[in-house]
Amino acid sequence: MDLSAVQTALADKSYSALAPLCDDILLQAASRGATTDEWPYAVHLLAHLYLNDLNSARFFWKSLPQEVKDARPELAAVWRIGQCLWNRDYAGVYTAAQGFEWGTDLADFITSFLESYRKRIFQLLTSAYSTIIVADVAHFMGMSEEDATNYAVQNGWSLDAATNMLTVKKPKAQTNQKLDASKLQRLTECVFHLEH
Structure with a gap:
């Protein structure tokens, strides 16, 4: 089985391309009856988690034979991350990811996954809160309070040290709509005709 495209995507850090690539190669291998002993199961599962495609990750996990799951501790470690994501155990995602000694194939991928996940969580916090306790932000972001x-603060929030609360800076709504005078004139004429 030729895994050079997967290795190239990993080396190039093209992580968002890995899930569809792995899906295609695995389907082609299965259609030819090729053995999948060398298949990078952990990379494939993490690729779905990286895209936040939990349904595909869960389906992939359930489709794997039990002996594959039992024989590959790295795969089981990636699945623990997936379980935390599925259960919305925000702090558990970081604990699961940082609590395993990743091989060279996955170490950079895990780091990139955590950065992407942290940004996604920060965006969720930004949209959900106007103020939030520092301890809660630390919990959701898998970081120390400091x-x-x-x-x-680097992302524009402000800290009230007396209450240990952060005030969220909401992103400015973008309004790129421009008023076209000719459209306004036509609308005015149309309304005028309707009224008279």
Whole structure:
């Protein structure tokens, strides 16, 4: 089985391309009856988690034979991350990811996954809260309170040290709509005709 495209995507850090690539190669191998002993199961599962495609990740996990799951500790470690994502155990995602000694194929991928996940969680916090306790931000972001505070302040939030609360800076709504005078004139004429 030729895994050079997967290795190239990993080397190029093209992580968002890995899930569809792995899906295609695995389907082609299955259609030819090729053995999948060398298949990078952990990379494939993590690729779905990286895209936040939990349904595909769960389906992939359930489709694997039990002996594959039992024989590959790295695969089981990736699945623990997936379970935390599925159960919305935000702090558990970081614990699961940082609590395993990843091989060279996955170490950079895990780091990139955590950065992407942290940004996604920060965006969720930004949209959900106007103020939030530092301890909660630290919990959701998998950081110490000091690091979480620094991260939030660097992204425009402000800290009230007396209450240990962060005030969220909401992104400005973008309004790119321009008023076209000719359209306004036509609308005015149309309304005038309707009224008279």
